Amino acid sequence: MAEILVLVEQIDGEIKKVTLELLTLARSLGEPSAVWAGPGYSETAKARLSEYGAEKIYVADSADIADYLVAPKAELLASLVGSRSPAAVLVASTTEGKEVAGRLAIKTDSGVITDAVGVAEGFVAEQPIFGGGVIVHSKVAKGTPIIALRPNSTQPVATAGAGTEEKVDVALTDAARAARVVERVKEKSSSRPELTEAAIVVSGGRGVGADFSIIEQLADSLGAAVGASRAVTDSGWYPHEFQVGQTGKTVAPQLYIAAGISGAIQHRAGMQTAKTIVVVNKDAQAPIWEIADFGVVGDLHKVVPQLIDEITKRK
């Protein structure tokens, strides 16, 4: 079977869920090989990758890979593409994953497809574009297909793989060492899931006001991530990295709760492919209702606390 490279996304050695989704998808296309880039590799990581079907694990755990921005990961993958001739390379369609994919495409003279939600036989990728309004099927025409897949597009399923380790030493070029990460600042540390990976997202809009604790409490009662509309991040009520929408993050969770969000096109472009959408808004004419599966017309400051109580009661 053809080898499929999967770039592992991890934070401090902890593997992100999207990697397990990519391994699951890779198994339907060939034999998955996980590529570990940066420090933090452990027996736990090995067990996790094998559990989800990695036949091979390429380990490049030099600190330089994480200390310099993006370029080292593209060099690592390019060297593996050169030496192993995989049938395809899968990465997560995150901001960094796409940057790696773009640089890798140039290095290997290969086509690249981003924001895919599925890959069928023959590496035909499915992409929702224009905020989910149009579904496109496309295929890489030159080189090794490089496909970036959105988190939450495949249900991860465990199936044991051999997990054979292979240490990879990459001699990074000077060009790959051009942009150095000197400090990582954690502004909002919480136990909440990452926004684009979360199964449930609770977002607040202008109607919430500057105090976002009501949204955070609802999110926590559901084990959800917190999102925000542009009105909120523009006002500085919540940091921009939590913005859902055309100029922020695109999310496709199982459940999206929009509280106090009118649902301008700009916002809908980032969330309307969510499976189930629940709306709380006092304006019955707001455009968000066009995409609601369920909604309450009312004051979110009354409805949401009651909802939190009900959820807590039923746990």
Add this chain to the structure above:
Amino acid sequence: MNIVVCVKQVPDTATERKLRSDDSTLDRSANGVINELCEYAVEDALKLKEAYGGEVTVLTMGPDQATDAIRKALAMGADKAVHLSDEALHGSDALSTSYALSQALKKIGFDVVILGSESTDARTGMLAAMLAERLGVPQLTLASKIEVDGSAISIHRQTDYGYDKVEATLPAVVSVVEKPDPFKPRYPSFKGIMAAKKKPIEKLGIADAEIDPAQIGLAAAWSVVSDFTTAPPRGKGVVVNDEGDGGTKAAEFLVSKKFI
């Protein structure tokens, strides 16, 4: 400092955006506007000029009507513009576009290239990284803050948890994210709009920028669209008015869908 800011004209998100039925490329007949994040790039370019001196050149690739995006950037305060335009560029994908722009940038020369982190039409978010790769200069992307000190440049790169501080040496490619007030793009003044009409726009064809025609356009694309369809509309949902039990009803819905 020689600052080049790349801007893109995109279809207005408020209009219905389509692909062309003949060649599956973007239908540009819709009302074109400057890409939102490009306005942030222009703002940051102007701030760099104000702080460190130099000149801001706008670079755009696109058909004739992309001049509107250029005029907007000039009205905001950029000094001059280069419009890379050639029939042969039609249908170029991200690989071709990054190649063509990198050739134009080599011709223009730069200390810093600034871009928006993604466009609202293609949304690949790859262009800045690809330009850094092609030009062999540092990639400083997703910047919420830019600082320059002599030939040293550093940014705050937006992450899921906050930001990374990233350092490099000029020349470099920078992409920027959206920011809250007071860092929003300035509105062009009436004076700015009048002045923009007199600012020079240099037209660049592919031969001028030494662009290899075999690397651009639809025929050179590294990926091909096999088909596309309009997504089916979402079904009509259930809406209730809050009569003191809205939260309970919402909880009941979540239970019925097994979220609780």
